[in-house]
Amino acid sequence: MKDFSLDSISSQKGKIALVTGANIGLGYETALALARKKATVILACRTLTKAQQAKKDILKEVPEADLEIILLDLNSLDSVREFAVVFSKRYERLDLLIANAGIMMPPFQKTEDGFESQFGVNYFAHFLLVNLLFPALKNTNNSRVVMLSSIAHKGGKIEFDNLNSEKTYSSWKAYSQSKLACLMFAYELQRRIEKAKINSKALAAHPGFSNTNLGQLLPTFAAKLFSPLASFIGQNAKSGALPTLRAALDPEAKGGTYYGPNGFREVKGKPVIVGSSKKSHNQEVAAQLWEISEKLTGDKFVI
Template sequence: MNFWSLNKAKNKEGKIAIVTGANNGIGYETTKGLASVGIEVIMACRDLKKAENAKQKILKLNPEAKLKLMEIHLDNLASVRSFAEEFKSQYDKLDILVNNAGVMMTTYQKTKDDLELQMATNYFGHFLLTGLLIPVLENSFRSRVISLSSLAHKWGDIHFDNLNAEKGYDRRQFYAQSKLACLIFAYQLDKKLVKKGYDIHSYAAHPGVSNTNLMQNLPKWLKFLSPVLMPILSQSAEKGALPILRACLDETLNGGEYIGPSGTKQYKGHPVIVDSDYNSKEDDKAKKLWKVSEAIVNFKYFQNSKDKAKAS
């Protein structure tokens, strides 16, 4: 089979991308890949010192890389708004938005907005960021939004009566919920963009089982076994980034696809179009999640005209 690879991507000089969480893991490898085809990448990170170190590593590999650092805290809605305003003051278009930043199976924590940390960082922050950037995405030709999901989306459901741990917390279930929410959002966003006539498409992608720093919060027994299991079940962050890069760059995609590894159980392999759990495709659930999300982040998509999505 003739699989997609980064060397199949056309040169994209003049294009602009944002990658959240660009300083390590999948975000770093995605940034490196996008820069390699001439795209200017805004590395949207919470820790600018770590981001600068990542930038310098990429520049050593590719001195021609166009990289810019901007600070964002996805778990803080005010920070998301500030980032969007700063970006729009400097750029009048955006070609690719990669909603990558995330946390995994953290201990119970609430944010300044009184949201559960995993849902805030992985989902709600990106939901708001995407909405705020619709006007600049619309100024580009066939722009793209890529939302990162996970195999973990199959572990759980959207618990509308406990979205932010009002009635208890299980870190595994909340991680699953956040990644299912990201996938539902990706599908629903593409439907809405097409219906409303936007020249923007939404995609979802997942890296399979990739060896990144997100693994630090795994249960102790699994960490103990990981030196044995990881080489068998996982792939490098560089390979894990390929589904995300394909979602960003493959011009044969139509919009609304979910990209993941080709191997057994989608653990690792070449980037291909994959299927997702039935929970991610329930229309009523998607509509409810969208409505609840707009209320939680206090932002309404497509409120007036197609080039003026304003805060509610």
């Protein structure tokens, strides 16, 4: 497999790319790189002022960037539905949907819809978003969905009897479960795309150990350690975004592929195809998770 370089990627002019959590960290770096490649980039962000600042910053780097802000709060399925309505009124196609936004290890709390916050924000909201925007993806030749997973998925387990952590709550286990779910969704979506013979791809990526805002919800002591530790043994957000960008832009990328850094324990390094846990390939669990996700988000996912 050849080394990946953004410089070798051709112009993406005319393509529509959507990045959730595009105002900061990995999402910002992903949006900036796509803007440099002349894609139209939808900044799907929760807070207008932060989205506007991100847009301003990108325009400083890429004055000709084609950017649009559409507000999206992944803490609310109603917000996801409103986003899909607004997007669908403005666009008939969607080339890239990058499910980047996420939270990590907060104290136990629930989303507006009663989901444990990490599973709700990281997984359920993105499942619904892909579902509602799939007609546009299906309508676009060679479209791609990229789900953000994590090294942490390897310690995850889909606990159907405790998806919302109401019996017991471990912030780390809940985070790992949510990232395992994101990865399993990418694999299952690709299987269903292939079965339906649709010209789209579902892929996944993880950033290694990147110095981003993801640690902001950690307990105070851990939060203070997160950034220095990530800087010391990990990599910056720009490098952390490269596996996502490879999944999104590499012309040789195949559906069902998972990208991450090539360094020791995938903490940092160049973006390459990486393996995933045995649990992530369990098709029976993936199908059950899909069915439950449809039920709990309230929308049938029609491929």
